Amino acid sequence: MTPTVPDTMNVAALAQLGPADAAFEAVVRPVPRPGPGEFLVKIAACGVCGHDALARRGELAATVGDVLGHEIAGVVVAAGSGDVADWVGRRVALVQRRPCGQCPDCARGATSQCRRGPGFYGDDLPGGYAEYVLADPLNAVRLPDGVADEVAAVASCGIGTGLHALRKARLEAGDVVVITGAGGGVGFNAVRTAKALGLGVIACTGDDAKVASIVEAGADRVLVRPDVAAVRGCARDLDRPRGVDAVIEVTGGPTFATSLRVLRPEGRLVLVGNTVPADLAIAPGLTIVKELQVIGSAHATRADLQEVIDMIDTKRLDPIRPRRLPMSEASTAHAALDERTATGRTVLVP
Known part of the structure; x- marks a missing residue:
C-alpha cells in the first residue's frame, strides 16, 4: 500500500x-x-x-x-x-x-x-x-x-567520510594512523573504523572529558592537545620510531603543523576538515626532504556508504548510536x- x-x-x-x-x-x-x-x-x-x-x-x-x-x-x-x-x-x-x-x-x-x-x-x-x-x-x-x-x-558523512579518507591514505592492517578531532562526529567514528580495518590508532582531542569515550571507541593512545614530542612518543610505543604512516586531519588549522611533523618519510596527511576556515601554512622543506604527501579528501561516495552499511550489518563495525x-x-x-x-x-x- x-x-x-x-x-x-x-x-x-x-x-x-x-x-x-x-x-x-x-x-x-x-x-x-x-x-x-x-x-x-x-x-x-x-x-x-x-x-x-x-x-x-x-x-x-x-x-x-x-x-x-x-x-x-x-x-x-x-x-x-x-x-x-x-x-x-x-x-x-x-x-x-x-x-x-x-x-x-x-x-x-x-x-x-x-x-x-x-x-x-x-x-x-x-x-x-x-x-x-x-x-x-x-x-x-x-x-x-x-x-x-x-x-x-x-553512515555517509559521519562514518563514510572517515572511511573515504582512510582509503585515500592507502593504509594496510598493522599501519599506524593519527586521527585529529577524535571527539567530534567524523573523528570519533574514524577511530572506530580504523580499528575495524586493523590499524593502530593515536587519537588527538582538545577535550579531557572525551578521553574515556575515545578509548572505548578503540584508540590505542589518546592525547589531549599534544605537541610533536608527545605524538612521536606514542608512535615509538607502537613500533613507528620514524613517525606514523598517515594522519587523518579532521581539525585542520589548529593541528595541521603538528600532524605534518609526526609523519614518517613518505607518510600521507589526508586533509578532511578545517575547523577555522583559513589558508594553512605548509612546511615546504620538511615536505620535500621527507617526500610527504598532502591529500585532500571530500565526502563519501555511494560505494563508501554501501561499504559502511555492510560493515555495520555484519558487525565488523559497531558505531555508537x-x-x-x-x-x-x-x-x-x-x-x-x-x-x-x-x-x-x-x-x-x-
Missing part, C-alpha cells in the same frame, strides 16, 4: 546567520514532488554536522530561510516514475551529494566531485532538517533491518556542536 503524502511539511529553517541560539525556526513548506527517476523520502533522522555549523554562521553560502542538513535516513514513500517504483517502502540512507551519473567524474567513481547533478543537501538542495526530501538511486543505499535509522543517517533530539531542538544541537560538549553525532528526528 502506497503511503499518503501530505501537501505540506514542517521544517526547521535557518532564521538568522550567526550564533546557535534562536538560529532556527519552525515553518511550513510544500512537500517536494519527485520527478522522473527520483523518489520522495520521508525522513526518520538527520545528523547535525560541522558543515551545518559553518553554514549557520555564514561561513558558507547559506542564506536565511535555507533548510540545512545532509546526513539523512528514512523511507521512500513516493516515486516519480515507474523505473524507480520498486524503491517505495524501502528504508534508505542517503549520500549527501546527488550526482548526475553521466559526467567524467561520475564515470570514474568520483561522485563527490560531480557538479552537474542536483547537488549537495543543505547547500544546493533543501536539506534534511525537514520531514521529506528528494533522492534517487545514485545517492541512496537500501538499509538492512538491523541498521537503526539514527546510525544510518550518519547518535544522540536523538526532536527537530524543534535544532538550535540546541548546534549549541552543543559549537561548545564541543557532545562526543560523536547528534541526529534530529522530525
Whole structure:
C-alpha cells in the first residue's frame, strides 16, 4: 500500500546567520514532488554536522530561510516514475551529494566531485532538517533491518567520510594512523573504523572529558592537545620510531603543523576538515626532504556508504548510536556542536 503524502511539511529553517541560539525556526513548506527517476523520502533522522555549523554562521553560502542538513535516513514513500517504483517502502540512507551519473567524474567513481547533478543537501538542495526530501538511486543505499535509522543517517558523512579518507591514505592492517578531532562526529567514528580495518590508532582531542569515550571507541593512545614530542612518543610505543604512516586531519588549522611533523618519510596527511576556515601554512622543506604527501579528501561516495552499511550489518563495525533530539531542538544541537560538549553525532528526528 502506497503511503499518503501530505501537501505540506514542517521544517526547521535557518532564521538568522550567526550564533546557535534562536538560529532556527519552525515553518511550513510544500512537500517536494519527485520527478522522473527520483523518489520522495520521508525522513526518520538527520545528523547535525560541522558543515551545518559553518553554514549557520555564514561561513558558507547559506542564506536565511535555507533548510540545512545532509546526513539523512528514512523511507521512500513516493516515486516519480515507474523505473524507480520498486524503491517505495524501502528504508534508505542517503549520500549527501546527488550526482548526475553521466559526467567524467561520475564515470570514474568520483561522485563527490560531480557538479552537474542536483547537488549537495543543505547547500544546493533543501536539506534534511525537514520531514521529506528528494533522492534517487545514485545517492541512496537500501538499509538492512538491523541498521537503526539514527546510525544510518550518519553512515555517509559521519562514518563514510572517515572511511573515504582512510582509503585515500592507502593504509594496510598493522599501519599506524593519527586521527585529529577524535571527539567530534567524523573523528570519533574514524577511530572506530580504523580499528575495524586493523590499524593502530593515536587519537588527538582538545577535550579531557572525551578521553574515556575515545578509548572505548578503540584508540590505542589518546592525547589531549599534544605537541610533536608527545605524538612521536606514542608512535615509538607502537613500533613507528620514524613517525606514523598517515594522519587523518579532521581539525585542520589548529593541528595541521603538528600532524605534518609526526609523519614518517613518505607518510600521507589526508586533509578532511578545517575547523577555522583559513589558508594553512605548509612546511615546504620538511615536505620535500621527507617526500610527504598532502591529500585532500571530500565526502563519501555511494560505494563508501554501501561499504559502511555492510560493515555495520555484519558487525565488523559497531558505531555508537547518535544522540536523538526532536527537530524543534535544532538550535540546541548546534549549541552543543559549537561548545564541543557532545562526543560523536547528534541526529534530529522530525
